[in-house]
Amino acid sequence: MSAAGRRLADRWIAIASPIxxxxxxxxxxxxxxxxxxxxxxxxxxxxxxxxxxxxxxLWGHLATTLARIGWSFSLAAVLGVAVxxxxxxxxxxxxxxxxxxxxxxxxxSVLFLPLASFLVPPGEIALVVTTAVTSFFLVAFTTxxxxxxxxxxxxxxxxxxxxxxxxxxxxxxxxxALPYIFSGLRLxxxxxLIVVVAVEIVSASRGLGALLWLSWQVLKVEDxxxxxxxxxxxxxxxxxxxxxxxxxxxxxxxxxxxx
Amino acid sequence: xxxxSHGRSVVALxxxxxxxxxxxxxxxxxxxxxxxxxxxxxVAGLHRQSVGEVRIEADRPGTPLTAMxxxxxxxxxxxTVRDNVTFGLENRGVARGEREARAREMxxxxxxxxxxxxxPHQLSGGMKQRVGIARALANDPEVLLMDEPLAALDxxxxxxxxxxxxxxxxxxxxxxxxxxxxxxxxxxxxxxxVLLTARPGRVSHIYPVDLGRPRGLEVRAxxxxxxxxxxxxxxxxxxxxxxxxxxxxADSGAVRE
Numbered sequence: 001m002s003a004a005g006r007r008l009a010d011r012w013i014a015i016a017s018p019i020x021x022x023x024x025x026x027x028x029x030x031x032x033x034x035x036x037x038x039x040x041x042x043x044x045x046x047x048x049x050x051x052x053x054x055x056x057x058l059w060g061h062l063a064t065t066l067a068r069i070g071w072s073f074s075l076a077a078v079l080g081v082a083v084x085x086x087x088x089x090x091x092x093x094x095x096x097x098x099x100x101x102x103x104x105x106x107x108x109s110v111l112f113l114p115l116a117s118f119l120v121p122p123g124e125i126a127l128v129v130t131t132a133v134t135s136f137f138l139v140a141f142t143t144x145x146x147x148x149x150x151x152x153x154x155x156x157x158x159x160x161x162x163x164x165x166x167x168x169x170x171x172x173x174x175x176x177a178l179p180y181i182f183s184g185l186r187l188x189x190x191x192x193l194i195v196v197v198a199v200e201i202v203s204a205s206r207g208l209g210a211l212l213w214l215s216w217q218v219l220k221v222e223d224x225x226x227x228x229x230x231x232x233x234x235x236x237x238x239x240x241x242x243x244x245x246x247x248x249x250x251x252x253x254x255x256x257x258x259x
Numbered sequence: 260x261x262x263x264s265h266g267r268s269v270v271a272l273x274x275x276x277x278x279x280x281x282x283x284x285x286x287x288x289x290x291x292x293x294x295x296x297x298x299x300x301x302v303a304g305l306h307r308q309s310v311g312e313v314r315i316e317a318d319r320p321g322t323p324l325t326a327m328x329x330x331x332x333x334x335x336x337x338x339t340v341r342d343n344v345t346f347g348l349e350n351r352g353v354a355r356g357e358r359e360a361r362a363r364e365m366x367x368x369x370x371x372x373x374x375x376x377x378x379p380h381q382l383s384g385g386m387k388q389r390v391g392i393a394r395a396l397a398n399d400p401e402v403l404l405m406d407e408p409l410a411a412l413d414x415x416x417x418x419x420x421x422x423x424x425x426x427x428x429x430x431x432x433x434x435x436x437x438x439x440x441x442x443x444x445x446x447x448x449x450x451x452x453v454l455l456t457a458r459p460g461r462v463s464h465i466y467p468v469d470l471g472r473p474r475g476l477e478v479r480a481x482x483x484x485x486x487x488x489x490x491x492x493x494x495x496x497x498x499x500x501x502x503x504x505x506x507x508x509a510d511s512g513a514v515r516e
Binding site: 151153154156157158159160161162163167171172175176178250251252253254 | 303304305323326327329331333334335336337338346347350351378379380394398
């Protein structure tokens with residue numbers, strides 16, 4: 001098969017597999033194999049999703065969640081890249097911060113909500129800060145690694161050809177780390193979505209997480225699934241969007257489209 | 260020249276005294292670990308030598324004394340071919356128009372004019388090394404340093420690149436110091452061949468290569484070439500045997516400790 005043909009086949013599978021899953025689900029719920037009280041038919045869920053969209057409920061919650069992700073992710077990205085670069089460049093800083101990061105990083109992010117509420121005004125800001133924590137670590141880790149993995153020979157050659165100080169940083173170390181920074185940002189964005197939904201379930205009255213939880217509590221199972229679907233779609237779109245941006249911004253990375 | 264290695268300092272180069280003439284193509288050969296590359300790196304200023312000095316005669320302020328072609332090409336993967344070639348000029352603040360004109364000229368010389376907008380990962384090994392050569396030449400150094408630039412290439416590509424190098428050198432008349440582990444290559448390219456001893460590297464012999472110019476791969480058929488190759492090889496062989504014996508000695512010493 002030609003390369004183009006294979007790529008088309010890959011795309012086709014990527015589209016066909018979720019459709020096949022939904023079809024099986026539809027069939028299982030329709031024939032009573034699955035209890036529709038807990039597993040309503042996807043076609044029913046689609047109708048509910050349409051209603052949520054038409055009466056505006058969905059858009060309000062979606063906008064709230066998107067705004068929170070936007071703030072959290074920006075915070076995590078800016079601080080994570082800055083701290084990660086510094087840790088990549090200065091060994092002392094890296095050795096000092098590594099154990100602290102290793103200890104804090106595995107703590108489930110939601111648990112930072114009470115702590116954040118002591119440190120910053122509770123409510124919206126605490127929520128944004130909590131959501132940023134895990135993303136921050138992911139971005140910082142990958143950025144540090146990105147700086148460290150740069151070929152030493154390339155750095156040496158750059159120095160030999162007169163790059164030093166700021167110029168060495170801007171023309172060599174930063175672009176050298178960028179592919180890793182992008183991977184970190186992509187992971188961080190995904191985790192921002194995961195955590196923001198979790199935090200909304202725990203503490204918010206608006207946002208997709210809150211909508212999902214509310215629907216479950218009043219047993220509007222179809223609305224719950226509709227929200228699930230929106231969250232899943234959002235995650236996929238954010239991830240693919242950033243991957244496409246990477247392919248555009250980093251044309252020197254080989255075969256970036258295939259990854 | 261001493262080195263820190265596992266907490267012990269190792270003498271890499273010892274009492275090297277070498278004069279390179281302007282416009283000369285000087286080849287340096289020697290057994291592995293004789294410090295050929297170290298010598299080049301000292302000249303390039305990439306290593307600070309512990310004792311001694313490197314003097315390069317220069318009368319053109321603003322151009323660098325040396326430019327190195329690295330064995331593994333060491334191009335910046337995020338820069339296009341053209342921007343790799345202009346990198347040194349950019350760092351020295353040369354105006355854009357002049358930079359790009361120089362890049363065009365050098366890329367034409369190494370036969371890559373059509374590939375200016377490519378990224379290194381899109382090129383073959385031989386093409387990458389051509390970019391490395393264009394990058395060094397664009398800086399118009401007093402001395403062009405080449406650290407086994409063709410060692411990583413396949414035999415056919417290497418043969419073509421050797422002839423290209425001779426052509427470029429004949430055109431530009433640069434002073435070249437060229438490190439190689441291949442005697443054949445040294446004899447094909449060099450005006451003189453410097454043989455280094457096993458570690459610590461000292462100058463064992465300097466052989467003038469009286470093969471005339473312009474030179475091509477056909478010199479391999481000449482009797483002078485064969486005789487010279489035989490002479491240097493028997494000398495080099497002794498050094499290689501000595502180097503291997505020294506390594507064995509060091510190993511058994513370590514076991515006894």
